[in-house]
Amino acid sequence: MRTIVCLAPDPWQGVPTRTQQLMSRMKGVEVLFFEPPESKGGKEHRKPGRKMRPGVTVYTLPPVSGVTARQGFRFRRSQRKVADYILEVLRKRGVREPLIWCATPMGVHLLDFLPYRGLVYDCGRYWTGYPPAWESDLAIQADVVFAASAGLADRLSPCSHNIAVVENGCNFPMFTREDIEAPEATLAAGRPLLGFAGTLWADLDYGPLLTCAAAHPDWWFMLLGRQEDSPGLRRLKAMDHVILADRHPLIEVPDYIHQWDVCLDLRRAGSASDVCSGRVFEYLAAGKPVVRHSFPGQLQDFPDALVYQSDGNHGFVAACEQAMREDGPWLRKRRRDAGERCAWERRSELVQKILEANVLL
Numbered sequence: 204m205r206t207i208v209c210l211a212p213d214p215w216q217g218v219p220t221r222t223q224q225l226m227s228r229m230k231g232v233e234v235l236f237f238e239p240p241e242s243k244g245g246k247e248h249r250k251p252g253r254k255m256r257p258g259v260t261v262y263t264l265p266p267v268s269g270v271t272a273r274q275g276f277r278f279r280r281s282q283r284k285v286a287d288y289i290l291e292v293l294r295k296r297g298v299r300e301p302l303i304w305c306a307t308p309m310g311v312h313l314l315d316f317l318p319y320r321g322l323v324y325d326c327g328r329y330w331t332g333y334p335p336a337w338e339s340d341l342a343i344q345a346d347v348v349f350a351a352s353a354g355l356a357d358r359l360s361p362c363s364h365n366i367a368v369v370e371n372g373c374n375f376p377m378f379t380r381e382d383i384e385a386p387e388a389t390l391a392a393g394r395p396l397l398g399f400a401g402t403l404w405a406d407l408d409y410g411p412l413l414t415c416a417a418a419h420p421d422w423w424f425m426l427l428g429r430q431e432d433s434p435g436l437r438r439l440k441a442m443d444h445v446i447l448a449d450r451h452p453l454i455e456v457p458d459y460i461h462q463w464d465v466c467l468d469l470r471r472a473g474s475a476s477d478v479c480s481g482r483v484f485e486y487l488a489a490g491k492p493v494v495r496h497s498f499p500g501q502l503q504d505f506p507d508a509l510v511y512q513s514d515g516n517h518g519f520v521a522a523c524e525q526a527m528r529e530d531g532p533w534l535r536k537r538r539r540d541a542g543e544r545c546a547w548e549r550r551s552e553l554v555q556k557i558l559e560a561n562v563l564l
Contacts, residue, residue, distance in 0.1 A: 205564050206233045206298045208289065208319070212307035212327075214238045215253075215261045218453050221327045221351065221371055221481075222306045227256045228551035232564065235301070237289060239309075240264040248288065262292055279312070286316035293318075302563050305345070308337035314344060321563040325349045326359060327371075329476050338362075347561055349554065354477040367557055373484035375546035378457045379539065386455070388448050389425070389462035395527060397494075398425040398463035400456055401482050403447075408472040409435030411496045411519035416442055418520050427451065427459050460489045465526045468495040479504060488542030490535035492526035494519065509538055 207229065211222045215238060219227070226234045236259055241247050243266045252260040265288050267281035293301065300320040305311070308330050314322070324345040330338055342348050342362035349369045350356035356366045389396065399412070403426055413435060416424055422444065429450040430436060439445045448459065460466060466486035470476075475498045486493045493510040496519055504510065508529075511522035543549075558564040 204231065204233050206235060206296075206301040207304050208293070208298075208301040208317070209234055209236045209304045210307060210310035210313065211236055211238055212309075214263075215255060219374075222304075222325065224372065224374075224547040225325070225551050225554060226304070227259055228548060229258070229555060232258060234259045235292060235296070235298075236261045238263045239307075240267050240285060242266060243268075252292070262288075264288060282312040283316060286313045289313070289317060302558070305341060308333045308341055311337050311341040311344070314341075321346045321561075323347050323349065323558070323563070324363075325369075326355050327351045328478060329355065329358075346563060347557060349557075352476075352478045365561070367553075369550055369554055370479055370545065371481045371484065372545045372547040372550040373481055373488050373542060375488050375543050375548070377454070378460065378485050378488035378542065380457065383461045384458050385462050386448075386458050388446060389459060392425060392446055393423045393444065395464040396423045396425060396462065397465045397467055397523065398427060398459060399467040399469060400427045400460060400485070401469075401480070402428050403430045403433075403436055404471055405431040405433045406472045407433070407435070407469055408496065409433070409439060409469070411513075411516045412467065412469060413438060414516040415520045415523055416445060419523075420444060425459070425463065427456065456485075457489060460486065460491060463491060465523055466491045466493050467523075468493060470496050470498065474498060477504075483510065484542055484545040487538045487545065490539045490542075492529055492534070493538075494522045494526050505541070508534065509541055 209222065209226050213220050215223060215236060226236055238261060241263050245266050247263040248265040252262045255261050264285050267284060300318050302321045303319040304323045304325060306325045306327060322345045324341050326348065339362045342359045345363060348359055348363045348366040350359060350366055351370055353368055356368050359366055424444060425446045425448055427448040440447060468480060468483050483493060483495060495510050495512045497512050497514045511526050513519045513522045
């Protein structure tokens with residue numbers, strides 16, 4: 204059986220990341236999923252690997268000292284420590300030449316120490332916090348590069364001639380299941396009800412939502428997700444027709460989305476990322492009208508009113524009004540069909556076919 208060594212950008216978590224979604228669906232492959240190094244004093248790396256899914260074992264990399272790449276020798280020594288940990292895991296499991304799936308530019312520093320038969324770089328976001336040379340070096344060495352958006356693919360094109368766009372996806376069966384129950388918070392709200400599902404980051408751009416809530420005091424708004432304090436969120440809390448539902452288990456999120464008349468996608472302030480959030484695909488899977496706040500000049504990603512999109516506050520209000528005027532079930536079916544095409548199962552099948560075509564699996 205082939206083995207994939209996955210160098211993940213985030214820890215394994217209850218709300219699956221892009222890396223988790225893809226790795227969990229690889230068929231006929233054993234995945235060794237390495238989380239980022241834990242904090243100093245942590246002991247998780249001393250424990251055996253955790254079997255999280257069939258074919259997926261999760262390991263936590265050991266802590267490294269707080270050195271930076273500028274410190275040369277000390278930085279390289281810290282990376283060698285991480286590589287030695289991975290090598291020991293491979294030795295114990297009898298793995299000689301795995302396929303390395305690298306989902307973070309940080310992983311480029313481990314490549315000189317690790318044996319591998321092939322290298323994949325999965326670029327799921329814009330890495331503004333790392334030196335550009337790390338990512339370019341990784342893309343140059345990779346046999347295949349996957350990019351979560353056309354913009355990312357274009358950005359990496361000088362470094363690789365073998366790039367495939369694989370966007371984010373959704374857990375389609377979860378958002379189309381039949382046993383949907385209306386949560387009490389949605390029953391207590393008035394109508395129409397517009398909702399947002401996702402982390403309420405401190406730097407989330409609440410401008411479009413505040414403008415919309417002020418323009419339509421007769422509408423109700425619901426925000427579902429973990430909250431970080433910010434002036435915009437405090438202003439929304441003060442409005443009687445805005446409901447903050449806090450974070451709920453992932454399995455309950457579809458119950459909320461199915462009660463909303465319009466689903467909203469907000470972006471973080473200053474972000475010019477064209478990577479489409481997984482929540483948009485979840486909204487589509489539920490068949491709901493979607494209004495998306497885009498960055499200035501962003502192209503429309505979805506045709507024929509599957510998603511309404513605007514880059515300005517007042518344009519966002521107009522898009523919501525247009526979504527509210529929808530009439531007829533045909534758009535609902537087209538959205539669900541689009542959501543099915545964006546299912547993580549489909550994304551993973553595409554990835555596996557590309558890897559097989561490149562003789563990497």
